[in-house]
Amino acid sequence: MSNENYHHENLKAELIKKGLKLLDGEGYENFSLRKVAKACGVSHTAPYRHFDSKDDLIMAIAVEAQHKFNQCLVEAVNKYPNDNKSQLKEMGYSYVRFFVENPEYLRLFFLSDFANNIKKINHVTCIKDDQPFNTFYEAIERCQAEIQNREADSVDLNALALSCWGLVHGMAILIAKKDFPYDGDYLELVRKILWGGTFLNL
Incomplete structure (x- = not known):
């Protein structure tokens, strides 16, 4: 052959x-x-x-990467079907782990000269149920509803989303680019922050 x-x-x-x-x-x-x-x-x-073209291939690369990333987040949610806060914590850990283990995807989505085109591809080619941001945002909505039902306090959905996303995204970039010096296990440190600190301590 x-x-x-x-x-x-x-x-x-x-x-x-x-x-x-x-x-x-x-x-x-x-x-x-x-x-x-x-x-x-x-x-x-x-x-x-x-x-048909290099853009066609790049679109296929982006769609496959989005699918893999979304599957990672969905698996995190499925670990805690009845615990909204734990879903977000596990999703945060999975977010960091995915990009630390696959830094090429981090660069493709956020740091490459094609990143803006990827955002357009998301809207055109990825169905709603296979978009990582939708998986994340739906978890944020569930968590917000639970907090408001339990405590009768108003929770700003966008503030909650930005706070959660900003924290894990920042950690992913710092670790993937090796900008944060640390001799121990980075992912264990991330888990400690998300599960043992004040994350989602609302």
């Missing part, structure tokens, strides 16, 4: 995988289907069986 035939069996998945690495390393302007084809060991025309 030739190298190209071997790759053709799983060529689309391979193009997405290798494409992410190339996009992360070279940026949008230097990214091309020809380079991805070379990385996959196939002819320069092979990617066109699945993608």
Whole structure:
């Protein structure tokens, strides 16, 4: 079996995988289907069986990344089906862990020269139930409703969302970029902050 035939069996998945690495390393302007084809060991025309252009491939990369990220958050929610605060804490931990373990996704979503295009892709190609922000925001809404029902206090939904997101996003960036010096286990430190500190102590 030739190298190209071997790759053709799983060529689309391979193009997405290798494409992410190339996009992360070279940026949008230097990214091309020809380079991805070379990385996959196939002819320069092979990617066109699945993608019309480099933007088409980048869209597929973004959609797959969004799906993986959303699945991570959904799994966190499912661990605590009847505990809204624990859902948010576990989601926060999963958020940081996902981007620390996959820094290329962090750069793609938030730090790359294609990040603004990713935001547009979210609105066009991702269905509501598969968008990480919707999964997160729905958990915030459940937590807000619980607090207001129990304490009869008004809780600003957007303030709560920004507070939770800002904390975990900041930790993810600091750890992924190694800007916070620490000799211990970063993820254990994150769990300590989210579960043992004042996070969601409302």
